[in-house]
Amino acid sequence: xxxxxxxxxxxxxxxxxxxxxxxxxxxxxxxxxxxxxxxxxxxxxxxxxxxxxxxxxxxxxxxxxxxxxxxxxxxxxxxxxxxxxxxxxxxxxxxxxxxxxxxxxxxxxxxxxxxxxxxxxxxxxxxxxxxxxxxxxxxxxxxxxxxxxxxxxx
Numbered sequence: 001x002x003x004x005x006x007x008x009x010x011x012x013x014x015x016x017x018x019x020x021x022x023x024x025x026x027x028x029x030x031x032x033x034x035x036x037x038x039x040x041x042x043x044x045x046x047x048x049x050x051x052x053x054x055x056x057x058x059x060x061x062x063x064x065x066x067x068x069x070x071x072x073x074x075x076x077x078x079x080x081x082x083x084x085x086x087x088x089x090x091x092x093x094x095x096x097x098x099x100x101x102x103x104x105x106x107x108x109x110x111x112x113x114x115x116x117x118x119x120x121x122x123x124x125x126x127x128x129x130x131x132x133x134x135x136x137x138x139x140x141x142x143x144x145x146x147x148x149x150x151x152x153x154x
Contacts, residue, residue: 024153031149047135054128061121068114075107 082100 027153031153044139047132047139050131050135051128054124054131058121058124058128061117061124065114065117065121068110068117071110072107072114075103075110079103079107 079100082103
């Protein structure tokens with residue numbers, strides 16, 4: 001049977017208290033290290049910047065697509081004009097025919113580019129939405145982790 005004195009009990013309690021303080025300090029340091037650089041406000045700011053960047057990129061793609069459509073319309077108008085001239089003048093038929101083919105080729109190329117730009121824009125928008133959703137999920141996870149750590153500290 002172990003008999004203890006109040007002074008040894010007090011020393012044991014003080015030792016436990018010191019160990020607890022040391023453990024809490026280590027825990028606080030680890031928590032600070034874990035959350036360093038990943039502050040929620042920083043994550044929100046990064047998410048907003050990513051969204052703005054995606055919107056800027058989408059706006060640029062839309063502008064390119066509009067220019068492509070305008071080029072297609074101009075090329076088509078040129079093609080129609082050349083077609084009318086072909087019907088009017090048989091002596092200029094050969095030269096006009098070549099120009100019409102070129103205009104048609106350019107129109108098809110511009111149309112193809114516009115379609116590619118449109119597809120790229122749609123993909124960029126999908127990617128931006130996915131990034132937004134991923135970031136939202138990561139932010140939620142981080143908040144949950146912070147809440148857990150906060151709860152475990154208290």
